[in-house]
Amino acid sequence: MSAIPMAQITPSPMGGGGSNLSRKQKAAIIVRFLLNEGADLELTNLSEENQSDLTYLMGEMGYIDRDTLGEVLMEFAHELESIGLSFPNGISGALNVLEGKISPLTAARLRKEAGVRVAGQPWQRIKGLPISDLVDLLSAESIEVSAVLISKLDVDKAATLLSQLPGDKARRITHAMSMTDHIGPEAVDRIGLTLACQIDDRPPRAFNDGPDSRLGAILNNSTIATRDDILESLDETDADFAAKVRKTIFTYAHIHKRVKKLDVPAILRDIDQGDLITAMTYATEGDLGSTTDFLLENISNRLADQLREGVEERGTVKLAEAEPAMAEITKTVRSLVDLGDIELIIPDDDEG
Numbered sequence: 156m157s158a159i160p161m162a163q164i165t166p167s168p169m170g171g172g173g174s175n176l177s178r179k180q181k182a183a184i185i186v187r188f189l190l191n192e193g194a195d196l197e198l199t200n201l202s203e204e205n206q207s208d209l210t211y212l213m214g215e216m217g218y219i220d221r222d223t224l225g226e227v228l229m230e231f232a233h234e235l236e237s238i239g240l241s242f243p244n245g246i247s248g249a250l251n252v253l254e255g256k257i258s259p260l261t262a263a264r265l266r267k268e269a270g271v272r273v274a275g276q277p278w279q280r281i282k283g284l285p286i287s288d289l290v291d292l293l294s295a296e297s298i299e300v301s302a303v304l305i306s307k308l309d310v311d312k313a314a315t316l317l318s319q320l321p322g323d324k325a326r327r328i329t330h331a332m333s334m335t336d337h338i339g340p341e342a343v344d345r346i347g348l349t350l351a352c353q354i355d356d357r358p359p360r361a362f363n364d365g366p367d368s369r370l371g372a373i374l375n376n377s378t379i380a381t382r383d384d385i386l387e388s389l390d391e392t393d394a395d396f397a398a399k400v401r402k403t404i405f406t407y408a409h410i411h412k413r414v415k416k417l418d419v420p421a422i423l424r425d426i427d428q429g430d431l432i433t434a435m436t437y438a439t440e441g442d443l444g445s446t447t448d449f450l451l452e453n454i455s456n457r458l459a460d461q462l463r464e465g466v467e468e469r470g471t472v473k474l475a476e477a478e479p480a481m482a483e484i485t486k487t488v489r490s491l492v493d494l495g496d497i498e499l500i501i502p503d504d505d506e507g
Contacts, residue, residue, distance in 0.1 A: 176227070183212040184219055184227045277344075277351035278307050284354070286312070287365055290319050292350060298324070302331035303338065303346050318501050367396065371403025375485070378478055382406075402502065405489060407434065407481035408442035411449035414488060418497040419453035426487055430480040432465035437477030 176184070186209060189196060198206060219227075281304065284292070289308075293301045293316075305313050305328055317325045364372075374382045382404070389397035405413065414422065423431065435447045451459045491497045 176223070179208055179212055180216065181227050181230070183209055183216060184224065185231050187213060188224070188228065277347035280351055280354070281347060282308060282312070286315055286319055287368075288354075289316050292353065293320065293324075293328075295353075296350075298327045298331045299334065300346055300350075301328045302335055303343060304350065305329075306332060306335050307343070307347075315501070365399075367399035368403050370400050374400070374404055375406065375489075376482065379474070405485060405499070407438060407446055407485050410446040410485070410488065411442070412502065413499045414449075415497070415500060416449075416453045418491075419450055420455070421497065422484070422488055422491060423450065423454060423458075426484055428462070428465065430483045431462055432469050433472055433480035434477055434484055435462060436466045436469040437472040437474065438481065443481075 186196065186198075198209070201209070281289075281292075289304070293304065296304070301324075305316065308316065317328070320328070374385060377385075386397055386401065389400065431450075435450070438444055438447045451462060488497075488499075492499055
């Protein structure tokens with residue numbers, strides 16, 4: 156069942172000969188009924204005062220007879236039926252609804268003008284940040300705060316984030332996690348609010364990805380000669396940036412290092428056999444050859460024999476023919492990664 160906004164479960168007081176229940180008591184009845192039915196209610200979007208009132212009322216009301224329950228439910232149903240369209244409450248809610256639909260610059264200006272900071276659930280917002288933003292966020296934080304942030308993330312994302320941090324800092328953060336056992340929920344909420352406020356204070360970016368990722372994506376689709384020439388030039392002008400770009404590049408030559416053996420059949424399933432034979436005929440030496448051997452060793456014997464026979468019959472393949480074929484294979488790998496069907500092995504710091 157989809158989440159029900161709490162703004163819709165506060166029916167108006169009943170008039171005439173109706174119940175004498177207050178508006179808040181009726182809301183408590185609706186909440187109790189919906190929870191019993193397994194509804195997903197966004198109660199955390201209520202103010203702390205309203206959450207406290209709701210909790211006290213639910214603890215004090217005892218029981219409600221069937222007639223009263225039916226009367227309150229009918230009123231609630233009537234209220235829902237009469238709603239044509241609901242709008243977010245305040246500029247903060249409006250900005251949340253319009254996020255991604257208006258320019259980041261406009262959104263940042265409106266937040267600043269209205270004094271809007273973080274509303275709702277800051278940790279949910281922080282959890283949704285990409286790994287690169289989380290790395291930037293932790294770079295300026297203490298080890299203790301970093302340990303709390305890591306603890307709040309999903310396990311897979313936390314593991315990926317740790318792998319992107321300097322080894323010494325990652326070790327100190329994991330050690331500090333032992334001290335998070337005695338941190339209270341209020342302290343964790345304050346940390347979340349503080350971190351989310353820092354997100355709001357950052358100037359909006361023109362690009363979602365970093366320059367290394369953008370250039371890496373371009374070089375992934377470039378010819379080998381172009382890619383090597385650009386990387387050599389970067390080595391001379393900005394070696395650190397060149398190293399970062401190399402980590403974002405994924406080509407046919409990287410498959411044997413980055414792809415898991417069990418994922419090879421899924422990758423080759425949707426690739427044209429002609430492209431496979433063309434790529435494998437050319438890719439016989441160095442890392443290219445290692446990838447060809449890796450692919451053949453991790454598929455069925457029948458398919459591997461078919462490909463080897465095709466390679467023998469194919470004859471000589473020039474680089475101009477092989478590059479598009481190898482690009483199709485790596486494109487398939489990247490597509491499966493984007494879909495979440497497979498995960499690449501994270502390279503060591505000294506691997507290109």
